[in-house]
Amino acid sequence: MEYNVVIWAYAIYLPTTILLTFFVAKTLFKQGKVFMLDIFNGREDIAQSTNRLFEVGFYLLNIGFAMMIMKIYYCKNLQGMIEVLSQKIGGFSMYLGLMLFFNLYLFFRGKRKTKQNLTKTKKPVDSPTFNT
């Protein structure tokens, strides 16, 4: 009986977390293309591939984490299964939200760096013309 409940719990947990990860990654990187274009100054091809690479990394990291925390140590009946599952899925969802905000932070950081580099590379070009 106990064995059965745990199997059921896993069967619910795995599709839920994997679908959640897919959905979040799709949303994040569909909307993140604008940021990538900003970071790479509108160079479409490199922005696209960087976006894709980040997306793959996001999948690997999050599905890996979801599978790592899957093991259920104690679960005796339906009520226990619901409690354990809600804790695990809720915790994973919070983690996913934090990862999303972390990625957003990376986007903004990249944007800032690009802006700094632009101003840096502009100066040596500008100053000789100013001196002469």
Add this chain to the structure above:
Amino acid sequence: MVMSGITLNIIAYFIYSIFTIFLTLKVGYICYKNGEIYLFKIFSNNQHIVKPLNVLLLVGYYLVNIGYALFAIGTWGEIVNKADMLSKICEHIGQILLLLGVLHYFNMLATAIVAKINFQTNIIL
């Protein structure tokens, strides 16, 4: 055979999750609709990132809040009768609502502070 043994706890969890998920979605959608104008003001120099940013903020908010609401289910303890069930459901929904309210005011404060800094120092975001 797994589906036998529905206790009061399970019914309470069911009602609680429906209420909290509905409330979170509703509050998030209202903030999403009405927060856009502030984002446009803050990012007045590059407005093309406001719409994607708003969607991402909404999704992150949903994930963290619904995640927390589900996470809190594990610690209810045994429910013995229906009165107990009602009081426990109300207690936990109240907790979630309080949390949402505090976060909401905190967000509005943060928006005001960012707008003020933006205005004073002219930092381009």
